[in-house]
Amino acid sequence: MGDSIRYPIMKSVKDAAEIYGLSPAYIRRLCRTGKVRFVNAGHRWLVNMDSLARYFEAGDPGPAGLDETIGGIRRVSGR
Numbered sequence: 842m843g844d845s846i847r848y849p850i851m852k853s854v855k856d857a858a859e860i861y862g863l864s865p866a867y868i869r870r871l872c873r874t875g876k877v878r879f880v881n882a883g884h885r886w887l888v889n890m891d892s893l894a895r896y897f898e899a900g901d902p903g904p905a906g907l908d909e910t911i912g913g914i915r916r917v918s919g920r
Contacts, residue, residue, distance in 0.1 A: 851880070851887040860890075861897070871896065 854872075858865040868888060872879040878892035 849878075849892075850890040852890055854886050854888055857888040857890065857893060861893070868893075 852860070854865045854868045858868045861868075868877070869886065871877040871893070872886060872888060877896050878889035880887050880889075
């Protein structure tokens, strides 16, 4: 007795993006690549806000530079 269950705070991708001032596409990318936990609820993605906060506290590396890779694909500059 006395043990309480702590449920994670879940928000929609749109709400999470607004809270952090980011685009919903960037939040979805973090989820797809496994950097942030989420669940599918029908057609909606619900983002685990604790996981998102931990990701940013650890330091977001930001977008890859021209010589870095994303998901094994090297970025090439356009002409």
